[in-house]
Amino acid sequence: NAGVMQNPRHLVRRRGQEARLRCSPMKGHSHVYWYRQLPEEGLKFMVYLQKENIIDESGMPKERFSAEFPKEGPSILRIQQVVRGDSAAYFCASSPGAGGPHIFGPGTRLTVL
């Protein structure tokens, strides 16, 4: 069991470009959570998804950010027209059900030049 996979591990984008972050949950897990971690800070919840459904996106910025978890394939966090303030580590976590421990991926470190 490979655990939670995220790619790419590091992503560099220029201001105005798009960033696409991928997350494959642990086998058998149908609950996916995305968190953002700014330098020297704790993680902040962004969005919670189940297959083909966004359940809670209360932590997502209203503009430029979107997430999906299609029936087939990984969950995608998409950031359009990136700005320097988007530079952060983005972590995906999965769980077999709501309310249990999260299994975290290694994160994607986004740098916006």
Next chain:
Amino acid sequence: SQQGEEDPQALSIQEGENATMNCSYKTSINNLQWYRQNSGRGLVHLILIRSNEREKHSGRLRVTLDTSKKSSSLLITASRAADTASYFCATDDNAGGTSYGKLTFGQGTILTVHP
């Protein structure tokens, strides 16, 4: 304001000593979890304590929960240099409706264990 606030922000001890980290939170919770993060890496789940539990053990870890004070503590006994990491508490809140298991993290405690 931050739901989970941790104290101290940084802790430096010698190998063999015990390390205690504290976490306070503001709303009612379903459970509280502790995670460890090594520099530049993902988080690793350490222990989960439910709101109706007061104490839990796992190996060298001991977690307590006081819901009346809205606080928790993580004790690492007989620390090792390999315990050096950041430690975060996270709450699964049940205030204001269904939480769906999303977690609210504290700022973390940076633990350094000197050999």
